[in-house]
Amino acid sequence: MVSNIAIFNSLLKGLAVTLQVLGYSVILALGLSFIFGFLSLSKWKMAKIVSHLYIEIFRGTSLLVQLFWLYFSLPILGIQLPAMLVGVLGLGLNYGAYGAVVVKTSIQAVPKGQFEASVALNMSPFRRMRSVILPQAFLIMLPTFSNLTIELLKGTSLVSLVTLSDLTFQAMALRSATMETVKIFTILLILYFIVAYPITLAFRWLEKKLSVGRG
């Protein structure tokens, strides 16, 4: 019989890893979303093709396949990455592809008149994007980004399958050590919910705050 405190402690250790993976991969995915989102809107044909390939390859093959590919295949090809990096890279690349589509469609959803007006006002392309288009596009992106962040959080549980000791990994280890299956997995589900819910609330708050005075 293992005490509840011992179970809780090792789950908390896993939670720290899960949050770390989540943090890093959100940053990577966000960066990739904007880079490839902008590239796919570029006039330069090569950039369009590159971003199209990136988006379709990473959306079209499954996240777990990508993680396993990075984990098992790269060492054979001579590249040895730590498990943490594999997890962050896999999650970031996968969700970055979904995010790139969101960035692209949100910018396209800004009314054309906004674009024309800023051209008529002789704004530089950079100024146009920064002061007129992006603030409006960002508001359109927010609800989808909120969903994607929750999807990413759920996706972090997959890193347990490439031996990173996250929340799910710790739970599986505890299961084989203590056989207290019911208790462990119930706590596990609740812990994930406790992480997810504030994220949803935070996005709702941000959306409300940013849409003030925007009819």
Add this chain to the structure above:
Amino acid sequence: MWSWDFAFSILPQLLQAMVVTIEATIVGFVIAALLGLLWTLCKRSPFTPLRIAVNAFVEFIKSTPLLVQLYFIFFVFPAFGVSLSPFLAGVLGLGLHYSTYLTEVFRTGIDAIPKGQWEAGSALNFSRVKIWTQIIMPQAIPPIIPMLGNYFIVMFKETPLLSAISLVEMVQTAQMIGSASFRYVEAFTDVGIIFLVLSYPASLIVGVINKRIKQRFGQSI
């Protein structure tokens, strides 16, 4: 390093496993659609406690990882006397998880039906069952077919998770090939390509259907 011969030689084995992947997707999708519809109906119930309970349940399932839910069904249910095979546990988990997404899809479809349709139904003295089956559903379903199609593709790409509860589908097969020959690169690359070859055309088809339905119904949701 990379062996074309090996990559081709394992294809038949992987394609055989692909059948299991597709079966799991189809059965999972049917479960998701049925449960999703059930949640949608419950959320419209006049009985408030039921509405609150279903809303909370859906929110909880949607916010927690599918992988953990699969473990829960596979490892915790036996403690209560329900032992399921990997396939059954897998499609049940997959279906339950995605039912929480499909309920939103059904809701948008049903909400788009003008109020007059409901009123006309009751004015003509249709029973509640008849209003649903003869008036509302036939109008609510066609516009959401593309969205259902998208979720079908999403579920297809989530089936590799079923390998974690020891279902021998494509990823599990690739892993077995990899550990036997230590040729992981070919095995996982093949699996990735099979996924891409199936899901990319499928998403193009959904796009075409979406266009057709937009033309026919004037607007899409």
